Amino acid sequence: xxxxxxxxxxxxxxxxxxxxxxxxxxxxxxxxxxxxxxxxxxxxxxxxxxxxxxxxxxxxxxxxxxxxxxxxxxxxxxxxxxxxxxxxxxxxxxxxxxxxxxxxxxxxxxxxxxxxxxxxxxxxxxxxxxxx
Amino acid sequence: xxxxxxxxxxxxxxxxxxxxxxxxxxxxxxxxxxxxxxxxxxxxxxxxxxxxxxxxxxxxxxxxxxxxxxxxxxxxxxxxxxxxxxxxxxxxxxxxxxxxxxxxxxxxxxxxxxxxxxxxxxxxxxxxxxxxxxxxxxxxxxxxxxxxxxxxxxxxxxxxxxxxxxxxxxxxxxxxxxxxxxxxxxxxxxxxxxxxxxxxxxxxxxxxxxxxxxxxxxxxxxxxxxxxxxxxxxxxxxxxxxxxxxxxxxxxxxxxxxxxxxxxxxxxxxxxxxxxxxxxxxxxxxxxxxxxxxxxxxxxxxxxxxxxxxxxxxxxxxxxxxxxxxxxxxxxxxxxxxxxxxxxxxxxxxxxxxxxxxxxxxxxxxxxxxxxxxxxxxxxxxxxxxxxxxxxxxxxxxxxxxxxxxxx
Numbered sequence: 001x002x003x004x005x006x007x008x009x010x011x012x013x014x015x016x017x018x019x020x021x022x023x024x025x026x027x028x029x030x031x032x033x034x035x036x037x038x039x040x041x042x043x044x045x046x047x048x049x050x051x052x053x054x055x056x057x058x059x060x061x062x063x064x065x066x067x068x069x070x071x072x073x074x075x076x077x078x079x080x081x082x083x084x085x086x087x088x089x090x091x092x093x094x095x096x097x098x099x100x101x102x103x104x105x106x107x108x109x110x111x112x113x114x115x116x117x118x119x120x121x122x123x124x125x126x127x128x129x130x131x132x
Numbered sequence: 133x134x135x136x137x138x139x140x141x142x143x144x145x146x147x148x149x150x151x152x153x154x155x156x157x158x159x160x161x162x163x164x165x166x167x168x169x170x171x172x173x174x175x176x177x178x179x180x181x182x183x184x185x186x187x188x189x190x191x192x193x194x195x196x197x198x199x200x201x202x203x204x205x206x207x208x209x210x211x212x213x214x215x216x217x218x219x220x221x222x223x224x225x226x227x228x229x230x231x232x233x234x235x236x237x238x239x240x241x242x243x244x245x246x247x248x249x250x251x252x253x254x255x256x257x258x259x260x261x262x263x264x265x266x267x268x269x270x271x272x273x274x275x276x277x278x279x280x281x282x283x284x285x286x287x288x289x290x291x292x293x294x295x296x297x298x299x300x301x302x303x304x305x306x307x308x309x310x311x312x313x314x315x316x317x318x319x320x321x322x323x324x325x326x327x328x329x330x331x332x333x334x335x336x337x338x339x340x341x342x343x344x345x346x347x348x349x350x351x352x353x354x355x356x357x358x359x360x361x362x363x364x365x366x367x368x369x370x371x372x373x374x375x376x377x378x379x380x381x382x383x384x385x386x387x388x389x390x391x392x393x394x395x396x397x398x399x400x401x402x403x404x405x406x407x408x409x410x411x412x413x414x415x416x417x418x419x420x421x422x423x424x425x426x427x428x429x430x431x432x433x434x435x436x437x438x439x440x441x442x443x444x445x446x447x448x449x450x451x452x453x454x455x456x457x458x459x460x461x462x463x464x465x466x467x468x469x470x471x472x473x474x475x476x477x478x479x480x481x482x483x484x485x486x487x488x489x490x491x492x493x494x495x496x497x498x499x500x501x502x503x504x505x506x507x508x509x510x511x512x513x514x515x516x517x518x519x520x521x522x523x524x525x526x527x528x529x530x531x532x533x534x535x536x537x538x539x540x
Contacts, residue, residue, distance in 0.1 A: 001521075002274075042278060042279060042282060043282055044282065044286070045252070045279050045280065045281075045282040045283025045284075045285075045286055046279065047275075047276065047278075047279045048274075048275050048276065048279065049276075090251075090273070090275050090279070092249045092250070092251060123521050125521055125522060125523040125526065126521060126522055126523070127522060127523070127524065
């Protein structure tokens with residue numbers, strides 16, 4: 001079963017400044033945490049993909065219209081709801097996907113305090129299941 | 133898909149056939165499953181390079197065994213701590229030819245150890261017994277090659293740690309081990325049969341591979357009717373493959389399939405294999421499932437389906453191997469054999485046991501539609517579409533719901 005673990009910008013506990021304002025060692029610790037988690041998932045044969053997205057400042061919204069599509073640039077009032085990145089894992093059960101998400105949620109923030117970031121867990125649609 | 137992609141089909145078939153025989157011989161000789169598996173994979177890669185250029189050797193299996201054994205002795209030689217073992221092996225006579233089907237079966241049992249997760253057992257079986265490369269298996273399951281590599285390596289470690297000598301499992305645990313092995317073969321079949329998107333070819337091959345391995349298992353265990361039952365189930369199900377999706381790749385339900393496109397030869401073989409299994413007198417879940425598939429395949433038109441027989445078979449199946457799918461299918465059979473209301477009544481009775489299963493809603497929708505309750509059917513189709521994790525099924529359910537909303 002494949003699951004998408006989605007991370008959004010704003011969904012963290014407390015008031016955490018953007019990463020660009022963290023102390024350099026805190027940034028390093030956070031990057032190391034993410035890489036270590038990916039390495040662990042690879043080692044267990046569960047890793048499919050992990051990607052980060054460019055910042056919300058560079059985001060654009062596109063809307064079809066009668067004429068040319070309408071393209072809206074940031075900054076957006078709701079930028080905290082935007083997607084920051086994702087991991088896709090291939091696991092034996094939903095339980096295991098939730099366990100990985102819980103771990104991802106503990107990524108360290110400033111001074112090593114866990115961010116407790118809310119991770120959105122969504123099962124990826126697969127082919128049809130056997131019915132007989 | 134390196135290496136394998138350039139293989140010609142005949143060469144591919146030959147390698148697939150020879151791989152488990154070679155592996156069995158090397159494991160038998162050196163007793164080290166994980167290393168032997170690596171050595172045989174290397175020999176297979178070597179064969180894809182050498183054979184097209186130099187011609188296929190007279191004994192392909194012998195060639196693979198020789199190359200793999202050379203790798204094994206190189207490895208052992210490199211490891212001084214193992215020198216004593218090397219001397220012991222060198223002193224042993226060459227193993228004589230053994231029944232190939234038996235060797236393949238032993239490997240299947242090794243790769244389907246109950247402590248392995250289904251995904252690990254599937255991957256290991258495909259590589260060690262099926263002779264597929266890690267890249268091919270990774271492509272079929274849409275995961276990166278290194279991930280699949282690790283999954284297989286971990287599975288091999290589990291097999292190694294179990295420390296089982298090369299041979300069939302002890303009689304005491306034979307039944308349980310056979311059930312586990314058949315389950316893995318069935319899962320491999322389903323992985324291929326369920327393919328409706330993604331790299332279809334790579335996945336459709338999985339069904340063919342599962343059928344091939346099950347045939348071999350049946351040769352090695354002619355006295356086990358459930359192996360024949362599983363083979364019959366695969367053949368009778370696979371026979372409908374072409375009719376199962378339309379030109380756009382969308383799912384076609386059984387009652388709307390063009391039965392002229394069913395594979396008559398596969399159906400005939402499935403019936404024959406099933407009859408032989410049933411004649412042995414120990415009925416099991418695979419034989420019952422095959423009998424249900426056979427009943428469907430016998431009907432020339434959907435309205436010719438013998439639902440009373442199918443209902444009786446589901447009743448038996450529920451006693452032998454109860455589960456939510458069986459219960460749901462029995463409710464459908466009940467509705468078809470008697471009246472939709474009878475199926476709905478059974479569904480209601482079953483509901484507490486099936487809590488949360490998305491197919492409950494799909495079945496209820498179907499039965500309500502049959503009973504003429506368009507509004508109720510619509511609501512259940514919508515609920516089922518919300519809950520399913522299968523994309524083709526979601527599309528199908530959404531279409532049914534939309535049609536009822538528009539036409540009602």
